[in-house]
Amino acid sequence: MSETHTFDLVLRGGRILDPANGLDLVGDLAVAKGRIAAVAERLPDDAADTILDVTGKLVTPGLIDTHAHVFEKVTGRFGLNPDMVGVRSGVSTLVDQGGPSLMTLPAFRRFIAEPARSRTLCFLSAYLVGGLEGHYYPQLYRPDCVDVDATIRVGRENRDIVKGIKAHAEVGGASRWGLDVIKQAKRIADGIGVPLYVHLGQLWPEVEGGEAVDPDMLVEELVPLLDSRDILAHPFTRHPGGFISTRTGEVHPVIYKALERGLTVDVGHGSHFSFEMARRTLAAGILPYTLGADLHGYNVKAPVTGAGGDREANPFYGVAPFSLTHAMTELLTLGMALGDVLKTVTSNPAAMLGMADEIGALTPGMAADVAVLEVKAGRWQLSDNSGERVTAPEMIVPAFSLRDGVVQEVDSPLLPKPIPVAA
Known part of the structure; x- marks a missing residue:
């Protein structure tokens, strides 16, 4: 000036x-x-x-992506470059969902958050290993791979970038250890004083030969463990264990109870977006509070530059390229008002992060x-993860x-x- x-x-x-x-x-x-x-x-x-x-x-206001995976290199093929997902895609602030853990947070701060032009925050993983390869190995995410007290300590010491805790409630994990990890994650979140962000929708295969897990029962058991500051992710998932009951095909009644208690909903687009499930959920009067793109190395084109030049970063290269503004377009197309769509990427996530004054x-x-x-x-063509075109x-x-x-x-x-x- x-x-x-x-x-x-x-x-x-x-x-x-x-x-x-x-x-x-x-x-x-x-x-x-x-x-x-x-x-x-x-x-x-x-x-x-x-x-x-x-x-x-x-x-x-600058766009805020509440569900990113940008712990580049450390999380393997899963983590994308933060500025490629952030400012170079028109997004000012990123929240890495569960990439760093209590063990790897120093590396996340030093090599991701500090050099990035994008404001880069995180919801700390409840698991010791964090988001290695996108939680590809379920054996690494069992209850004895969580250290409640140490994670609370690390979270408290890094509150400038740790804005929440990330964990998963889905049938593959429940078939192995029930909801024990979610209970541990809730203790961590409460100990730090931050929200718990809960992945819904099947992630891992169920244990072979074990008793099948009823996805509706899982959601019914989960919701009472949470409180008003917590976040339910992937409302539009096509996978079992989301907002839509596998019994009735309608929004599960316990979801309404959760929202009445003040829990909020994050879209968490990624590989979990279905137009059909979105229509059912929105028709039931449930609007998402925040919108995370959930871009990662398994669902977008992610060129990596090395000694050999650009190469394909993962075996699923180019399956579903999209962006936060692309996800905003989908909500607009589904009938949400532009002002409500903008709230999901501006004022609402700022409040969720405790940063509404900044x-x-x-x-x-x-x-x-x-x-x-x-x-x-x-007339623009959109497509979801089920192959539907709109x-x-x-x-x-x-x-x-x-x-x-x-x-x-x-x-x-x-x-x-x-x-x-x-x-």
Whole structure:
């Protein structure tokens, strides 16, 4: 910011949408010293060092992805580069869900969170091993692979980046050790004073020769263990043990009880998104509170650069390329209002993280994390993990973003190219 100018940067003429502050206006947004400085219908032409014309675009608080897997290298093929998932995809803040553990958190801080241009936080794994290869080996996630007291200590010592605890409640684990690990994880979360984020939907195969686990009974036993700050993930999963009862095909009654008690819902898109399950859940009046893309090395194109140049990072390369804005488009297509969709990636996750005074809004004085988005009209093809194809009348695409007031170019190879559908 020069001596002759009030601001470093002004975004001019965009539609400013800020759910936290109830803002919906066409106007200017100013940034100074990495902070939101002003929002007005028109600021003086000589007010800033740089003025960027964003006419026709949306200007929103910086997007927050509540379900990322970015513990690159340490979690094997599972972990993606944080900036590829983050600022290069138009996302300001990432929450790694269960990648680092009490043993590997120092490496996560030093080699991921600190060098990343994206604000990179985590929900600490309840398990000693964290998210190695995406929890590919169930034998590593049993009750004796959890250290409650040590994880509480590490979480308390690193509250600046540890915002919750991650664990799994699904039939494969339940067939081995019931809900013992969830009970341990809840003790950890309560000991640190953070939410417990619970994966729903089958992850591991059930034990051969053992007694089959009733997925509905599992959900019924799980919910009473949780309280109002906790989070149920993957409401739209196509796998058994989610929100939709395998008996009735409708939302399980215990889910309503959970929401009445204040538990919240995170989409956790990833490999768990089904249009059919989403329709049933939304028709039942259940809206997601937060939206995590759940990108990882097994469900997106993830080029890795090494001595031999770019190579395929995993055997499932390119199965389902998508992004956070792509997931936002799907919610919009399913009938959610644009304002409600924006809440899931701005004000709601900021509140869930306990950071509503720092991110998730365009309030003067807060961090200048800003998303500039385009909503492109047309006929766009979307597809889910079950193979269903849906035609969307609008597509949300990131143009660029600001992270602490610095312009970030959107050039991630993970961003899917919108596929137009012939009229």
